[in-house]
Amino acid sequence: MKTFAFILLLSVCFLSLPAEALNRRHPLKVIKGTISQFESADNFYLTILDKKGKPHTALCNADLCEKLMMATGNNLGGYKGKKVRVIVGTGNQIDGSGRVMGTMDAFVKIQLIK
Known part of the structure; x- marks a missing residue:
């Protein structure tokens, strides 16, 4: 009975997680720093x-x-050297034809800091 209750509790906790958290391969992290470079190819x-x-x-x-x-x-339109706080998640790296090549770190939120 205790095992069943434990499994039920885990199932409820798992099902209540947002879909974004379930799809994440690693936890989000925060980096504070300055904008240095921006490059564009098939991806940005x-x-x-x-x-x-x-x-x-x-x-x-x-x-x-x-x-x-x-x-x-x-100077990237005045953004180069600006202080930022970025949230790092994961994103899809896409080739020129639009096919997903894999996943890698992605800056999912950027906040300018004064």
Whole structure:
């Protein structure tokens, strides 16, 4: 009876998780740093330098990425060097024909810090 109750409790907990959490391959993490580089190819990649100067490059899937795509010049439309807080999740890396090649880290939310 205790085993059944335990299994039932685990099932209820599992089913109450949001779908996004169930699909996540690793937990979200937060990085604070500055915008360093933005590259576009088949996908859009953003590089953030953390406070130790270590680069973190990931797919750029946040709202700010649209503004970076439209930016011109070496300073990325004024965003280069801006302090940010990014949430890192996972995203699909897509080839030129639209096929998913795999998953990798993705900046899913970018918050500018003053």
